[in-house]
Amino acid sequence: MTPHRLLGYFRMNSPLTHFDPHGQAHMVDVAAKAETHRVARATGLIRMQPATLQLVQQGSAKKGDVIGIARIAAIQAAKRTSELIPLCHPLPLTRVSVEFRIDDDACAVHCTVQAETVGRTGVEMEALTAVQVGLLTIYDMCKAADRGMVIDAVRLLEKHGGKSGDWVAGAAAGVTGTAPGP
Numbered sequence: 001m002t003p004h005r006l007l008g009y010f011r012m013n014s015p016l017t018h019f020d021p022h023g024q025a026h027m028v029d030v031a032a033k034a035e036t037h038r039v040a041r042a043t044g045l046i047r048m049q050p051a052t053l054q055l056v057q058q059g060s061a062k063k064g065d066v067i068g069i070a071r072i073a074a075i076q077a078a079k080r081t082s083e084l085i086p087l088c089h090p091l092p093l094t095r096v097s098v099e100f101r102i103d104d105d106a107c108a109v110h111c112t113v114q115a116e117t118v119g120r121t122g123v124e125m126e127a128l129t130a131v132q133v134g135l136l137t138i139y140d141m142c143k144a145a146d147r148g149m150v151i152d153a154v155r156l157l158e159k160h161g162g163k164s165g166d167w168v169a170g171a172a173a174g175v176t177g178t179a180p181g182p
Contacts, residue, residue: 027087030120038119038161042127043112044154045103046135052146053107056138063141067100070111070141074098074134078115078126088125091117096126098134111135112157124159 055061075096082090095116113130115123135151158168
């Protein structure tokens with residue numbers, strides 16, 4: 001697509017809110033939006049060798065309590081999302097909960113994060129960033145034992161609040177969700 005046609009596309013058709021009518025990136029103006037309670041839940045997992053998973057379960061990794069430190073890292077990441085994602089608004093988070101679940105059958109650790117705020121913009125990026133950093137922390141703490149770990153299936157599960165309302169990932173949609181109908 002030529003630059004001229006691309007500019008025309010952004011002016012008339014773009015659903016991407018982080019671009020102005022000239023196709024330039026900008027931070028979305030949320031001043032006119034109402035403050036509402038907003039919630040987002042995201043998930044992901046890290047697969048590893050059985051022996052590595054055993055180290056995580058027993059708390060005997062060289063660097064210490066893997067799950068405890070990953071939980072703190074995930075919370076910290078949610079709080080600092082706007083410093084990592086250039087066009088994210090800084091948000092006053094009211095709650096961040098982080099859950100880890102050991103999956104022996106899949107040799108994996110699942111991470112689910114719920115982030116909440118009362119504000120003018122959603123907390124999806126905070127929940128997604130927290131999941132990623134929590135899983136990256138597990139990788140960092142266990143890499144001496146297993147460099148082949150794989151972070152996978154990071155996705156938004158649901159969001160609530162705001163002008164666009166609720167969105168829940170479709171059960172039959174696999175790793176992608178479906179927006180609710182009108």
